[in-house]
Amino acid sequence: xxxxxxxxxxxxxxxxLFDMDGESVLAKGLVERIGIAGSRVKHNKGxxxxxxxxxxxxxxxxxxxxxxxxxxxxxxxxxxSLDELSAVGHRVVHGGEKNDRSxxxxxxxxxxxxxxxxxxxxxxxxxxxxxxxxxxxLPNVPNVAVFDTAFHQTMPxxxxxxxxxxxxxxEDKVRRYSFHGTSHxxxxxxxxxxxxxxxxxxxxITCHLGNGSSLAAIQGGRSIDSSLGMGTTPGVLMGTxxxxxxxxxxxxxxxxxxNVGKVSDIxxxxxxxxxxSGVSSDLRDVEEAAAKGNVRAELAADILCTSVKKYIAxxxxxxxxxxxxxxxxxxxxxxxxxxxxxxxxxEYMGVKLDAAKNTGLHGKEAIISAxxxxxxxxxxxxxxxxxxxxxxxxxxx
Ligand code: AMP
Numbered sequence: 001x002x003x004x005x006x007x008x009x010x011x012x013x014x015x016x017l018f019d020m021d022g023e024s025v026l027a028k029g030l031v032e033r034i035g036i037a038g039s040r041v042k043h044n045k046g047x048x049x050x051x052x053x054x055x056x057x058x059x060x061x062x063x064x065x066x067x068x069x070x071x072x073x074x075x076x077x078x079x080x081s082l083d084e085l086s087a088v089g090h091r092v093v094h095g096g097e098k099n100d101r102s103x104x105x106x107x108x109x110x111x112x113x114x115x116x117x118x119x120x121x122x123x124x125x126x127x128x129x130x131x132x133x134x135x136x137x138l139p140n141v142p143n144v145a146v147f148d149t150a151f152h153q154t155m156p157x158x159x160x161x162x163x164x165x166x167x168x169x170x171e172d173k174v175r176r177y178s179f180h181g182t183s184h185x186x187x188x189x190x191x192x193x194x195x196x197x198x199x200x201x202x203x204x205i206t207c208h209l210g211n212g213s214s215l216a217a218i219q220g221g222r223s224i225d226s227s228l229g230m231g232t233t234p235g236v237l238m239g240t241x242x243x244x245x246x247x248x249x250x251x252x253x254x255x256x257x258x259n260v261g262k263v264s265d266i267x268x269x270x271x272x273x274x275x276x277s278g279v280s281s282d283l284r285d286v287e288e289a290a291a292k293g294n295v296r297a298e299l300a301a302d303i304l305c306t307s308v309k310k311y312i313a314x315x316x317x318x319x320x321x322x323x324x325x326x327x328x329x330x331x332x333x334x335x336x337x338x339x340x341x342x343x344x345x346x347e348y349m350g351v352k353l354d355a356a357k358n359t360g361l362h363g364k365e366a367i368i369s370a371x372x373x374x375x376x377x378x379x380x381x382x383x384x385x386x387x388x389x390x391x392x393x394x395x396x397x
Pocket of ligand 1: 212330362
């Protein structure tokens with residue numbers, strides 16, 4: 001069964017074509033600057049070098065046509081006919097409260113995604129463009145929507161409600177949703193496999209640390225708390241997003257800057273590692289500057305690690321303990337320094353890192369806790385695309 005996975009942004013489209021027999025990636029690529037001058041597509045067939053084509057791409061429908069042509073082309077392609085394509089899985093950022101799992105796209109599902117646009121104004125419209133473009137290009141191929149929010153819909157009200165008048169929840173569904181659900185679901189299931197224990201018996205804390213970051217408390221395979229919120233700024237320090245800040249800071253900035261859009265830009269695009277360090281939003285640059293003695297870069301990395309540590313301890317408290325801590329995404333998978341600093345000082349709760357196993361480990365699955373550590377520490381590379389492909393296969397087989 002061949003499944004195409006699409007992740008559409010407002011001016012971009014990432015894709016991967018899976019052969020589900022063996023779960024291999026046949027081709028993948030990225031279309032950039034859709035609707036903007038300088039559009040281009042970068043396509044990889046298997047492990048071959050990328051092919052880059054620069055051509056005008058007016059909209060997502062045009063982008064999808066180019067992708068399908070590349071998949072069929074004699075030199076870049078991996079399909080003889082589009083009939084080989086069994087289904088398309090779409091990453092959809094917000095499913096609201098109605099969607100607690102992946103679904104086969106129908107008119108009603110499209111209306112539900114539209115209804116959530118006010119909760120994800122940048123992402124849901126782009127995700128819908130991808131779905132509609134695919135429906136136009138291949139009307140007989142089923143589409144599946146896989147929501148970033150769905151996995152966290154198991155959070156209880158005590159975790160998802162904010163301490164504001166209840167009517168805002170009732171009338172406007174103002175609440176914590178959190179995101180990266182597909183990643184948290186993937187790495188928690190994989191961690192249980194690696195540990196050889198049923199996920200139902202485990203208390204896990206998954207740390208998805210990348211440009212955007214979130215932690216989740218996962219008890220018995222269900223997300224019971226997660227650090228992003230109604231939006232994508234709360235929780236731990238991120239590349240350019242602020243993490244938890246006191247509302248007074250927001251009100252102060254509103255007063256000082258006097259413009260909602262500008263304050264939103266400050267908190268989403270100018271804060272985090274970039275805002276503190278003044279160097280970069282990329283942790284590699286920040287770590288490099290810190291190593292050369294840049295005090296603000298050192299501080300930014302320190303704030304990131306401390307914020308992650310605080311969430312780990314609070315989620316352990318909520319679950320009455322923790323069996324394993326799982327690191328994933330760009331930082332979690334690659335930064336041994338971050339993993340070391342985050343776990344340092346948590347020995348009191350049974351977290352003992354094995355320095356030798358941790359040091360130099362990049363992007364590979366491993367248990368990095370000491371053999372006698374009561375709490376296991378794991379690195380599990382995330383694979384949201386594969387998770388989307390699996391859900392798509394399950395719902396369309
Ligand atoms: P993601 O959003 O998951 O792609 O993660 C991006 C983040 O991972 C950026 O902050 C990168 O600096 C960070 N990252 C990737 N590789 C490394 C590395 N080898 N060491 C430290 N950070 C890394």
